[in-house]
Amino acid sequence: MALKSWVESANLPGCDFPLENLPYGAFSHGGERRIGIAIGDQALDIRACIEEELLGPLSSEIAEACSASALNALMALGTAAWSALRRQLTSLLGSHAAPETQEKARRHLLPMQSVQMEVPAQVGDYTDFYASIHHATRVGKLFRPDNPLLPNYKYIPIGYHGRASSIVASGTEIRRPSGQVKPASSAEPAFGPSRSLDYELEVGIFVGLGNQIGAPIPIAEAEQHIFGLCLVNDWSARDIQSWEYQPLGPFLAKSFATTISPWVVTLEALAPYRVETPVRTQGDPEPLPYLKERDPSRAGIDVTVEVLLQSEKMREQKVPASLLSRASLRDLYWSVAQLVTHHASNGCNLRPGDLLATGTISGSDEGSEGCLLEMKHRAHALTLPTGETRTFLEDGDEVTLRGYCQGPGLPRIGFGQCVGRIGAAIPS
Amino acid sequence: MALKSWVESANLPGCDFPLENLPYGAFSHGGERRIGIAIGDQALDIRACIEEELLGPLSSEIAEACSASALNALMALGTAAWSALRRQLTSLLGSHAAPETQEKARRHLLPMQSVQMEVPAQVGDYTDFYASIHHATRVGKLFRPDNPLLPNYKYIPIGYHGRASSIVASGTEIRRPSGQVKPASSAEPAFGPSRSLDYELEVGIFVGLGNQIGAPIPIAEAEQHIFGLCLVNDWSARDIQSWEYQPLGPFLAKSFATTISPWVVTLEALAPYRVETPVRTQGDPEPLPYLKERDPSRAGIDVTVEVLLQSEKMREQKVPASLLSRASLRDLYWSVAQLVTHHASNGCNLRPGDLLATGTISGSDEGSEGCLLEMKHRAHALTLPTGETRTFLEDGDEVTLRGYCQGPGLPRIGFGQCVGRIGAAIPS
Numbered sequence: 112m113a114l115k116s117w118v119e120s121a122n123l124p125g126c127d128f129p130l131e132n133l134p135y136g137a138f139s140h141g142g143e144r145r146i147g148i149a150i151g152d153q154a155l156d157i158r159a160c161i162e163e164e165l166l167g168p169l170s171s172e173i174a175e176a177c178s179a180s181a182l183n184a185l186m187a188l189g190t191a192a193w194s195a196l197r198r199q200l201t202s203l204l205g206s207h208a209a210p211e212t213q214e215k216a217r218r219h220l221l222p223m224q225s226v227q228m229e230v231p232a233q234v235g236d237y238t239d240f241y242a243s244i245h246h247a248t249r250v251g252k253l254f255r256p257d258n259p260l261l262p263n264y265k266y267i268p269i270g271y272h273g274r275a276s277s278i279v280a281s282g283t284e285i286r287r288p289s290g291q292v293k294p295a296s297s298a299e300p301a302f303g304p305s306r307s308l309d310y311e312l313e314v315g316i317f318v319g320l321g322n323q324i325g326a327p328i329p330i331a332e333a334e335q336h337i338f339g340l341c342l343v344n345d346w347s348a349r350d351i352q353s354w355e356y357q358p359l360g361p362f363l364a365k366s367f368a369t370t371i372s373p374w375v376v377t378l379e380a381l382a383p384y385r386v387e388t389p390v391r392t393q394g395d396p397e398p399l400p401y402l403k404e405r406d407p408s409r410a411g412i413d414v415t416v417e418v419l420l421q422s423e424k425m426r427e428q429k430v431p432a433s434l435l436s437r438a439s440l441r442d443l444y445w446s447v448a449q450l451v452t453h454h455a456s457n458g459c460n461l462r463p464g465d466l467l468a469t470g471t472i473s474g475s476d477e478g479s480e481g482c483l484l485e486m487k488h489r490a491h492a493l494t495l496p497t498g499e500t501r502t503f504l505e506d507g508d509e510v511t512l513r514g515y516c517q518g519p520g521l522p523r524i525g526f527g528q529c530v531g532r533i534g535a536a537i538p539s
Numbered sequence: 540m541a542l543k544s545w546v547e548s549a550n551l552p553g554c555d556f557p558l559e560n561l562p563y564g565a566f567s568h569g570g571e572r573r574i575g576i577a578i579g580d581q582a583l584d585i586r587a588c589i590e591e592e593l594l595g596p597l598s599s600e601i602a603e604a605c606s607a608s609a610l611n612a613l614m615a616l617g618t619a620a621w622s623a624l625r626r627q628l629t630s631l632l633g634s635h636a637a638p639e640t641q642e643k644a645r646r647h648l649l650p651m652q653s654v655q656m657e658v659p660a661q662v663g664d665y666t667d668f669y670a671s672i673h674h675a676t677r678v679g680k681l682f683r684p685d686n687p688l689l690p691n692y693k694y695i696p697i698g699y700h701g702r703a704s705s706i707v708a709s710g711t712e713i714r715r716p717s718g719q720v721k722p723a724s725s726a727e728p729a730f731g732p733s734r735s736l737d738y739e740l741e742v743g744i745f746v747g748l749g750n751q752i753g754a755p756i757p758i759a760e761a762e763q764h765i766f767g768l769c770l771v772n773d774w775s776a777r778d779i780q781s782w783e784y785q786p787l788g789p790f791l792a793k794s795f796a797t798t799i800s801p802w803v804v805t806l807e808a809l810a811p812y813r814v815e816t817p818v819r820t821q822g823d824p825e826p827l828p829y830l831k832e833r834d835p836s837r838a839g840i841d842v843t844v845e846v847l848l849q850s851e852k853m854r855e856q857k858v859p860a861s862l863l864s865r866a867s868l869r870d871l872y873w874s875v876a877q878l879v880t881h882h883a884s885n886g887c888n889l890r891p892g893d894l895l896a897t898g899t900i901s902g903s904d905e906g907s908e909g910c911l912l913e914m915k916h917r918a919h920a921l922t923l924p925t926g927e928t929r930t931f932l933e934d935g936d937e938v939t940l941r942g943y944c945q946g947p948g949l950p951r952i953g954f955g956q957c958v959g960r961i962g963a964a965i966p967s
Binding site: 235236241251267273274279286289290291301326327348361362363366367399401453458459462465537 | 664691695698701702717718729755785786788794795796827888965
């Protein structure tokens, strides 16, 4: 039975933010930046609730962390504190809360449309992985038709450092980047606007508790270091990428912007959707001992992720956004715990608020490709309801990522949206 | 004529920190973290001097920035503020300062040995370039003997994102990292301590004034965004690197630690050592217009950089550290301005305190290789005075980077040292 909230919008079918979810975010309202949780179509101001003593007993550490303007301090407190706060928030917003308490708390609900959602934490470092074997295989085929998957792929979670400064909140316009591009037909490169702008559908992992430099994180403890998950659009300029990426990997092809969804969904909320360990096929090597999950039956998480696109023409003609792809986090080759443990295995310190993204999430079938680049394998070009076709993104295109968990008898745990619209190139 | 300071150690020949230098740093002393400048063998507490009104008129912005515990706020103020502060510091520490002022200021000098130098700024993002064509060619030959330099090298400053969290101050012990390694003789990889630990001799560029996302930095303005330079040791585990780096570049092979020297030398101090544009040979392409220096005769900087190594046995036998290599920043293929402009050319925002490193600085000759990996091209193994040989670093080895500018009739502008000693592997 789904739990009920006195916030009625939270009980509506299809709502991303029922009482069982309670994701955290940071928002600006009235010139101030605060942290809050999402419930139905409202954002609850946590600090205001604590100040009015609506939340029941909480340690002073938690209360202080909830008074901050970003989630880093709360992230740093660890699982016991996160659970304690979640229990109090569940009590406050559940239908059994005393009517007087409900009345007081209602004053600290802000309609989501009235607040400006921000990047939820100060991201110290941003790391992007490459954890979808279907993505790696399809992209690899474009470059190495006979040998799409490199020999290291099934042993090591491939990843690279991304750019933290250009992480932006959902809704921020994405200006088409310029850069050096060298078409195969030209002898020399030229500088100009990218003509191969792409999205990448990913899930982000916000680090909670950090580790000291020199202190790796054992796989059995990895999830205690995860505060929660969000959606990530790792915008990519494919023409810039193909010219610059040898031998040190993607750089300016990615660093112009990365959009994240504003609400961070906790592992506690996702607990009902734990599934067996990520995809392996016969003949795949066993993970090395340091990456071996203690309980493979719950190592994966079944989060459905989707990409939708709406062109300018579609908006003019009031045609709703088209679904371009759908896949699941469970389709990745590596689990979120494996990504965390691998990252810290050399002693690298992760800090509260660091963001690890999975890399493009794709499935094996047509319709599950998490970026436009992979659709090159399709027999026909992508065609929108207006008759427009797309190889890469055009100015005015709006890309929306969605994520959710749902299943029979289980509450829907939604991620909300991660939206970005392409603006004209930056003049040089 | 060299300017004299009443701080006598600043006037000694060979001193890295004469009155003409005045590099900035952050230090801990008596439980507090402060910013200061180096003069002779002393660190001057800037905040204390401002509080006692020893520095002459300064804007409240500058005074506030100098009260911080890291350099970010001062970095954000821009060239006019930096010059104003430098003028006041030069007056205060010059031999013409009033005796009474000297006496008061002397109380705010702390012997460098008595303070703990810190990472001078909060580094938001760390980027590492690959700007030495000699390094790129030697390393490329190891992997592609017939085709060492990739086609993009002479057009684009190759770079990648590094890890900011594990940047440590000079003197911090470096634990040997563990990771996945796959020797050519093995069918499968194994996890264990790196056996190919290397240093990389680099110069770091601290960003001063930032740029907004979507607002590239024209080459003519690039140096206005540079606060100053330091030394960087980009420790590298070559065996981890060679197994992990395809296709997305170096990751855990580098992210376990990066050591930087504590004093940031300003471009103003380096002005006497500006030299013509970095190395080009006949037939090299012209830089694309966005990377074309306005004044090629002053685009380079002649900073001599050196690596020294002292093994444990050498320390026991009181044998001084051996010089392993010497090269100059002027030998790079790309200038510091070109690195900054390229980085922001896609609209990527740089923030005050961001660190850009040049990549390994090597010259063309034997004795100028900026890392051990490059010495594989030598006919004979590296031999230390104790008779020990080195292919890669052993536990107990201490690596010291030094940097300085000197020339006839010019003051020596030193960078001090960047030191790290290798500790035993982290137990897994």
